[in-house]
Amino acid sequence: MNKQSAKHQTYAxxxxxxxxxxxxxxxxxxxxxxxxESISVPQGSNVLEAAKRLSIDISSFCYxxxxxxxxxxxxxxxxxxxxxxxxxxxxxxxxxxxxxxxxDEQSMDARRQMLEFTLVNHPIDCPICxxxxxxxxxxxxxxxxxxxxxxxxxxxxxxKAKDIGKHIMLDAERCILCTRCIRVCDEVANEHQLTMINRxxxxxxxxxxxxxxxxxxxxVDVCPVGALTEKEFRFSMRSWELMMTPSVCSGCSTGCNIExxxxxxxxxxxxxxxxxxxxxxxxxxxxxxxxxxxxENRLTGPMREGIxxxxxxxxxxxxxxxxxxxxxxxxxxxVVFSPHHTNEANYLLYKLTQSWGVKKLFxxxxxxVPDRADDILMDQDVTPNRQGVISIVDAGLEDTQTLxxxxxxxxxxxxIVLGSELDVAPMITDSSCQIIVFxxxxxxxxxxxxxxxxxxxxxxxxxxxxxxxNHIQRIYxxxxxxxxxxxxxxxxxxxxxxxxxxxxYNDLRSVDACMRxxxxxxxxxxxxxxxxxxxxxxxxxx
Amino acid sequence: xxxVTQSEKTTVGRxxxxxxxxxxxxxxxxxxxxxxxxxxxxxxxxSNLFTKTQTExxxxxxxxxxxxxxxRGLHRLMKRDxxxxxxxxxxxxxxxxxxxxxxxVPAETDDPSVEKYPAVFEIDELRCIVxxxxxxxxxxxxxxxxxxxxxxxxxxxxDAIETKTxxxxxxxLSHAIQAGKGSDWRESEQ
Numbered sequence: 101m102n103k104q105s106a107k108h109q110t111y112a113x114x115x116x117x118x119x120x121x122x123x124x125x126x127x128x129x130x131x132x133x134x135x136x137e138s139i140s141v142p143q144g145s146n147v148l149e150a151a152k153r154l155s156i157d158i159s160s161f162c163y164x165x166x167x168x169x170x171x172x173x174x175x176x177x178x179x180x181x182x183x184x185x186x187x188x189x190x191x192x193x194x195x196x197x198x199x200x201x202x203x204d205e206q207s208m209d210a211r212r213q214m215l216e217f218t219l220v221n222h223p224i225d226c227p228i229c230x231x232x233x234x235x236x237x238x239x240x241x242x243x244x245x246x247x248x249x250x251x252x253x254x255x256x257x258x259x260k261a262k263d264i265g266k267h268i269m270l271d272a273e274r275c276i277l278c279t280r281c282i283r284v285c286d287e288v289a290n291e292h293q294l295t296m297i298n299r300x301x302x303x304x305x306x307x308x309x310x311x312x313x314x315x316x317x318x319x320v321d322v323c324p325v326g327a328l329t330e331k332e333f334r335f336s337m338r339s340w341e342l343m344m345t346p347s348v349c350s351g352c353s354t355g356c357n358i359e360x361x362x363x364x365x366x367x368x369x370x371x372x373x374x375x376x377x378x379x380x381x382x383x384x385x386x387x388x389x390x391x392x393x394x395x396e397n398r399l400t401g402p403m404r405e406g407i408x409x410x411x412x413x414x415x416x417x418x419x420x421x422x423x424x425x426x427x428x429x430x431x432x433x434x435v436v437f438s439p440h441h442t443n444e445a446n447y448l449l450y451k452l453t454q455s456w457g458v459k460k461l462f463x464x465x466x467x468x469v470p471d472r473a474d475d476i477l478m479d480q481d482v483t484p485n486r487q488g489v490i491s492i493v494d495a496g497l498e499d500t501q502t503l504x505x506x507x508x509x510x511x512x513x514x515x516i517v518l519g520s521e522l523d524v525a526p527m528i529t530d531s532s533c534q535i536i537v538f539x540x541x542x543x544x545x546x547x548x549x550x551x552x553x554x555x556x557x558x559x560x561x562x563x564x565x566x567x568x569x570n571h572i573q574r575i576y577x578x579x580x581x582x583x584x585x586x587x588x589x590x591x592x593x594x595x596x597x598x599x600x601x602x603x604x605y606n607d608l609r610s611v612d613a614c615m616r617x618x619x620x621x622x623x624x625x626x627x628x629x630x631x632x633x634x635x636x637x638x639x640x641x642x
Numbered sequence: 643x644x645x646v647t648q649s650e651k652t653t654v655g656r657x658x659x660x661x662x663x664x665x666x667x668x669x670x671x672x673x674x675x676x677x678x679x680x681x682x683x684x685x686x687x688x689s690n691l692f693t694k695t696q697t698e699x700x701x702x703x704x705x706x707x708x709x710x711x712x713x714r715g716l717h718r719l720m721k722r723d724x725x726x727x728x729x730x731x732x733x734x735x736x737x738x739x740x741x742x743x744x745x746x747v748p749a750e751t752d753d754p755s756v757e758k759y760p761a762v763f764e765i766d767e768l769r770c771i772v773x774x775x776x777x778x779x780x781x782x783x784x785x786x787x788x789x790x791x792x793x794x795x796x797x798x799x800x801d802a803i804e805t806k807t808x809x810x811x812x813x814x815l816s817h818a819i820q821a822g823k824g825s826d827w828r829e830s831e832q
Binding site: 225226228232260261334335338342420560 | 737746749750758781784
């Protein structure tokens, strides 16, 4: 099935998921009783989601709040008054006056026995399984079963370490046949690439074609066991050793919410974080490998004409250059803003241009990639904060073609560039223009610049970014800045002091407060200083 | 108490000096105590001289105290029947290690029954506090501390790091059974 022929594109994004039903504020509310506690939920929500609101965790494998309901694992059985048989709570829709029991002997016994069934053919190779510590089955076993296997017949053998796609390995023995991955491919990526073959205990997950859709790694996220594993992350690190810092993807203007999983100063993987309006539970494969770009070719110290110098030297020189130009010909300065940097950095640069009286402002950033755009999550604009720059610099922002023509005409002789991504960088580098650049990476422009300041890369930055739909979201730094580099806002404050137009900011919070006053941005929660957690069972997302 | 009552107190500036006057026998007659002490020494001297079997002293290094069964010495890595390392790089020992002295870099093998093996297995014996938690954590009897060896003194810190090679040199065969069915349980079930 190709993208064009698909009629019901992206089921998971059309607001039909169980989670959407359970959080629909416009719907009529109905009241039911779960474990002697009364709760009101929107009409259409299922018992499992209602129980979650009461902090009652009903075990489940096949149910995922962002996918359609399959009810194949029977792990969420509960007893409902007036119904003779136990019901799967994921499929049972809440009714007015319904009385549900989740912890009574009958349903607990049924859930324990269902788990025993699930474990019949599971290899229980937790020590070598990559999902150990992050695995729903392991968690359920400790919560429900906790007993030795009573089965003495041989386990069914299935293929192990099977390469099923560009990013994914399948261990069919570990698979508990929950079909979540099949539904992810069908409903999120809208490509039917996974399917079940055979029946009973011979049932096995397999591919109809290569699993190569651009959202394939979501199958690894939803897999409750270690059946599907990510090739890049496989065996590299135990998940319980990792720290999680919430952030936003820097890959495109969609602004998917992500979790950066890191240890010490290395990022190991990127996982999606739930956001109701932007990315739901998902993200694209391209965004997951974005952390490799964050490390390549970093600029770790200030440079003058391509020669490493000290911060003081670079600052004095840059300040001197700018002051000289400001005194003689203020109009020959051009400033390039970066849609790859936070609102705070761009705001400070904008404030600086205002206090200098500079009028020539340009929008930098990478060129759009129309090929990658789809209706699901990926956008052709590969800059994470273009909207933010536009809303900060409300008037007079020009594109890079104007910049080039002005440089050729000779009206711009000094250029201040924020960020390393600039499509016209080679042309600027070739011109006789004096360049002061704030860059994370060592580019050609950096080695030819009069002064180059090293600034923090995405995973080292605190601040906020604005996505294509004007959602302003907070990003957090996962680790200290590499080498001698400093945050962009701090570098800009230092430079402003050097040019005698001091911006009086001591921390990012005051920058943010000032920015909010001027641009009517919503307030962020700055009190949550370090939302970093270590990934243990309580944070596992199995 | 007597000595205190017999003491004299004089004041020198702000300090008070207490001169304690003792009985003459307490200060001069230490002979009785000395004789008592020497009696013990001589009793042991002569008993050791004539009845050698009761001597507590060992002629180290010719003689050594046998270590108890559960003594924890230098680590070793156990091997499979074909000589490969038993370790499956599950990372349980570095997780359990309170001193963070174990470094494992896992890698993938071609053998589907093993799947994962340690490409690097290093133990820093200077950091090791010999607690034995790594041995307890190991689910496959891959690491043991039953060598009854002590960590050798080293000149450089780096020399104290035991590598996979040196750990395997001390290692022996292990036929410990896994999951109650033996290490080849997959094959025997076919």
